[in-house]
Amino acid sequence: MNSRIFHIASNTFREAVRDRVLYNLIAFALLLSGAAVFVGQISLEIEKLVVINLGLTAVSLFGVVIAIFIGIGLVSKEIEKRTLYTVLSRPVRRWEFIVGKFFGLAGTLVVNTFFMAIGVFAALFYVSHRFIRADALIFVALYFAVLEFIILCALALLFSSFSSPLLSAVFAFSLFVIGSFAEDLRSFAGMAHGFTRWLATGAAYLVPNFSAFNIVSSIAHEQPVAPQLILHNTLYAFFYAAMALSGAVLIFENRNLK
Amino acid sequence: MSRRNTSIVAAVCLVIFLGGSAALLHHSDQIRPTTAPEDALYIDSPKFLKRASLGYQGLLADIYWTRAVQYFGVRHHNHATNYALLAPLLEITTQLDPQLMVAYEFGASFLAPAPPSGAGEPERAIQLMEYGIQQNPENWKLYYDLGFVYYMNLKDYRKAGDAFARGSKVPHALPVLKVLAAQMAEHAEDFATARILWSATYQNTRDELIRQNAIEHLRALRVDEDVTHLQEAVSRFTGRTGTLPSSMAELAAVEHLPGVPVDPDGRPYIITAAGRVEVKVPADFPFAVKGLPPGFKPELPRFHPQAK
Amino acid sequence: MPAIEILGLEKSYKVGFWIKRPRRALHPLHLTVEDGEVFGFLGPNGAGKTTTLKLLMGLVFPSSGSARILGRQWTDPEVKAQIGFLPEQPYFYDHLTAHELLNYYAQLSGVSAKDRSRRVESTLQRVGLKDVRGVQLRKFSKGMLQRVGIAQAILHDPKLVFFDEPMSGLDPVGRREVRDLMEQLKHEGKTVFFSTHILSDAEALCDRVAIINKGELRGIGAIDDLTSSVQGKVEVIWHGAQVPVSMKALGAECHITGETVRAIIGEAQQDAAIDALRREHLRLIAITPVRTSLEAYFVEKLQHAESKARTAV
Numbered sequence: 001m002n003s004r005i006f007h008i009a010s011n012t013f014r015e016a017v018r019d020r021v022l023y024n025l026i027a028f029a030l031l032l033s034g035a036a037v038f039v040g041q042i043s044l045e046i047e048k049l050v051v052i053n054l055g056l057t058a059v060s061l062f063g064v065v066i067a068i069f070i071g072i073g074l075v076s077k078e079i080e081k082r083t084l085y086t087v088l089s090r091p092v093r094r095w096e097f098i099v100g101k102f103f104g105l106a107g108t109l110v111v112n113t114f115f116m117a118i119g120v121f122a123a124l125f126y127v128s129h130r131f132i133r134a135d136a137l138i139f140v141a142l143y144f145a146v147l148e149f150i151i152l153c154a155l156a157l158l159f160s161s162f163s164s165p166l167l168s169a170v171f172a173f174s175l176f177v178i179g180s181f182a183e184d185l186r187s188f189a190g191m192a193h194g195f196t197r198w199l200a201t202g203a204a205y206l207v208p209n210f211s212a213f214n215i216v217s218s219i220a221h222e223q224p225v226a227p228q229l230i231l232h233n234t235l236y237a238f239f240y241a242a243m244a245l246s247g248a249v250l251i252f253e254n255r256n257l258k
Numbered sequence: 259m260s261r262r263n264t265s266i267v268a269a270v271c272l273v274i275f276l277g278g279s280a281a282l283l284h285h286s287d288q289i290r291p292t293t294a295p296e297d298a299l300y301i302d303s304p305k306f307l308k309r310a311s312l313g314y315q316g317l318l319a320d321i322y323w324t325r326a327v328q329y330f331g332v333r334h335h336n337h338a339t340n341y342a343l344l345a346p347l348l349e350i351t352t353q354l355d356p357q358l359m360v361a362y363e364f365g366a367s368f369l370a371p372a373p374p375s376g377a378g379e380p381e382r383a384i385q386l387m388e389y390g391i392q393q394n395p396e397n398w399k400l401y402y403d404l405g406f407v408y409y410m411n412l413k414d415y416r417k418a419g420d421a422f423a424r425g426s427k428v429p430h431a432l433p434v435l436k437v438l439a440a441q442m443a444e445h446a447e448d449f450a451t452a453r454i455l456w457s458a459t460y461q462n463t464r465d466e467l468i469r470q471n472a473i474e475h476l477r478a479l480r481v482d483e484d485v486t487h488l489q490e491a492v493s494r495f496t497g498r499t500g501t502l503p504s505s506m507a508e509l510a511a512v513e514h515l516p517g518v519p520v521d522p523d524g525r526p527y528i529i530t531a532a533g534r535v536e537v538k539v540p541a542d543f544p545f546a547v548k549g550l551p552p553g554f555k556p557e558l559p560r561f562h563p564q565a566k
Numbered sequence: 567m568p569a570i571e572i573l574g575l576e577k578s579y580k581v582g583f584w585i586k587r588p589r590r591a592l593h594p595l596h597l598t599v600e601d602g603e604v605f606g607f608l609g610p611n612g613a614g615k616t617t618t619l620k621l622l623m624g625l626v627f628p629s630s631g632s633a634r635i636l637g638r639q640w641t642d643p644e645v646k647a648q649i650g651f652l653p654e655q656p657y658f659y660d661h662l663t664a665h666e667l668l669n670y671y672a673q674l675s676g677v678s679a680k681d682r683s684r685r686v687e688s689t690l691q692r693v694g695l696k697d698v699r700g701v702q703l704r705k706f707s708k709g710m711l712q713r714v715g716i717a718q719a720i721l722h723d724p725k726l727v728f729f730d731e732p733m734s735g736l737d738p739v740g741r742r743e744v745r746d747l748m749e750q751l752k753h754e755g756k757t758v759f760f761s762t763h764i765l766s767d768a769e770a771l772c773d774r775v776a777i778i779n780k781g782e783l784r785g786i787g788a789i790d791d792l793t794s795s796v797q798g799k800v801e802v803i804w805h806g807a808q809v810p811v812s813m814k815a816l817g818a819e820c821h822i823t824g825e826t827v828r829a830i831i832g833e834a835q836q837d838a839a840i841d842a843l844r845r846e847h848l849r850l851i852a853i854t855p856v857r858t859s860l861e862a863y864f865v866e867k868l869q870h871a872e873s874k875a876r877t878a879v
Contacts, residue, residue: 091646
């Protein structure tokens with residue numbers, strides 16, 4: 001990797017870690033340990049189910065919130081505070097700035113997920129006192145969660161490259177919600193006719209398809225995950241994030257920084 | 259690299275990756291049935307969902323309603339014979355939003371009838387209607403739907419009559435409920451009664467699927483009625499002449515029918531060598547009981563676009 | 567080779583929500599700044615100074631025109647390794663310390679790893695932030711942030727620095743320090759291009775100035791030329807609160823303040839005036855040529871342009 005991209009990425013990582021991510025980890029730890037102790041006392045049969053469901057859902061939610069709320073500020077905040085001026089007046093290309101920001105945030109999310117994952121496994125161990133083979137599936141769910149964050153942070157960056165933080169947040173969050181219902185959107189497109197069908201099909205292929213990434217409930221019920229799904233999701237996340245990033249570069253390269 | 263070159267590279271990447279992700283989605287649509295777990299409903303407790311919706315129950319109900327319609331629509335389109343999730347989906351929808359009338363209507367039309375036209379669960383349909391009545395005692399449509407299920411799917415005319423009678427006491431109820439309640443006692447089997455019911459369903463719904471279903475049944479009813487009358491004419495003809503009529507034209511001439519009788523699509527009815535009156539294209543009348551060749555099984559109820 | 571050559575840079579923005587109308591932020595600008603000069607870019611607020619700087623930094627793109635910086639095309643990324651830029655009212659990453667921030671900027675500017683720490687330390691020393699190098703920037707005052715801004719602009723030892731309103735938000739001591747720093751840069755042979763609306767700063771520091779208003783260049787020239795003695799008059803100041811009769815005969819207008827007297831006379835009468843004072847045993851304090859102030863020049867240029875605009879209408 002080009003050294004300037006690396007420096008921008010590591011600086012973004014450092015900013016993010018010092019800014020908000022630490023609070024998130026504390027909140028996550030409190031939530032999970034509280035829940036583990038609580039369900040450990042009340043339910044015998046489903047305690048493990050609850051810990052997995054709650055833990056993985058919390059990982060996903062915290063990650064989504066961080067991806068969106070840091071992602072939307074990455075570019076627009078730097079324009080607003082004019083820190084970008086001092087960066088772009090150096091031998092830094094605009095696309096390097098965007099790519100560096102992306103890797104910085106993606107790295108933050110990976111590390112953050114890593115720590116939250118430790119929390120999930122600790123809580124799991126607390127309630128069931130041992131690990132079984134099927135618990136390895138949790139890694140797959142965590143991996144999918146990370147892929148989802150990467151798509152979201154590329155999208156947040158894309159919106160951030162042309163609109164205000166508030167609007168970017170609204171856009172990114174709406175896409176997250178729509179993306180979670182992408183499967184329904186596509187089956188709707190399959191049933192519609194005429195112009196509606198055309199529109200719905202276009203939208204269905206354009207919005208991020210998050211439905212395939214959420215396997216928390218099936219993991220909790222120890223259902224196996226098809227290897228094709230892992231490959232498919234990996235490729236999809238790569239393509240989609242790269243697409244959003246190209247869009248962000250395209251917009252940002254030609255933008256007047258008023 | 260200049261700004262223009264960077265922009266061109268970015269635009270090319272954008273197109274390539276967009277194409278790649280779309281192709282991948284398309285591909286996954288092809289392999290889905292083998293990889294994705296089939297239509298699992300992981301959260302099947304409406305009470306839990308209601309709490310989990312954090313107060314956005316209305317929205318969640320709408321989402322579940324959409325899913326119920328899609329679930330039925332897609333499977334219906336694919337000639338499925340099993341609609342195991344229709345009942346839970348409708349139950350969750352109505353628990354989340356007990357005032358969502360169209361969900362009850364949908365249940366009455368598609369939950370009770372035997373496959374392939376419905377889920378074949380009349381008991382659950384009745385539970386759904388009773389729940390709806392409990393939530394909305396002032397709405398006559400639910401009593402109507404309840405009676406409808408009793409009448410059409412269980413052939414329990416006494417209970418159907420009760421339901422219609424209960425409904426007719428609700429303020430602003432459709433007058434036809436009173437008529438239906440009376441008909442149930444003696445004329446339950448009459449074509450007229452069935453016609454009143456399907457017409458009322460047709461006129462009082464705004465759901466396209468339910469409306470088309472009613473149209474199909476009205477068409478089938480007319481065939482049943484026509485064929486019954488024509489079969490009687492054939493019997494009279496045979497009684498008088500000792501032979502079977504050779505054609506519909508001959509039957510019409512001898513029995514003084516007003517012209518050669520035609521089915522709802524305008525095609526003349528035909529008489530087989532064995533003297534049976536039949537429609538020309540049986541597949542067009544999947545719900546008809548009479549006028550079909552012996553042993554004919556309709557493949558699926560195809561809905562006709564707005565044919566009356 | 568000139569340090570900066572601006573060849574007709576022009577910028578129009580589209581304004582309006584539905585119907586876009588172009589609004590000219592900068593009329594085609596031609597300007598040359600020589601190597602080693604301190605060049606002041608003057609104008610009231612909103613005159614187009616910042617727009618010009620942003621165009622030169624590649625932050626906004628010109629509608630037409632081009633520029634050369636240090637002999638290269640201004641968009642060439644290689645150029646940027648040799649220039650420093652201080653934006654107006656700079657603001658930096660809240661959660662970094664001054665040291666970390668400068669280290670980051672040094673990395674981006676391509677300062678080699680072995681020089682980096684030395685350069686960061688010496689720059690911190692130079693702007694007087696050595697004692698607070700480990701404090702996060704969110705705890706910095708406005709004046710301290712301005713110093714950080716100057717530090718990041720000179721960090722990588724650039725040949726050419728651009729300062730946008732470098733004195734704004736500073737107290738008198740801070741202004742003094744920034745002035746001294748700019749003089750040092752000049753002695754080191756750097757070219758300094760700075761924008762300001764404070765004329766005394768420009769008068770004290772600049773070799774040459776340009777005046778811009780409403781996006782248009784109004785005047786340009788060396789400070790000495792712009793403010794050279796006019797009408798050939800001198801100011802004479804002496805001690806002892808009396809005006810000799812012979813002095814009055816020279817036609818001087820005199821102002822008495824306490825024990826000192828100021829008189830303005832023609833340059834030719836300078837010697838006669840000195841003799842008159844000697845005769846009366848009055849102590850001469852100073853004789854200086856009378857100059858037009860830069861302010862007077864500035865106001866004249868702006869008013870002239872306005873009246874021209876009015877007659878044009």
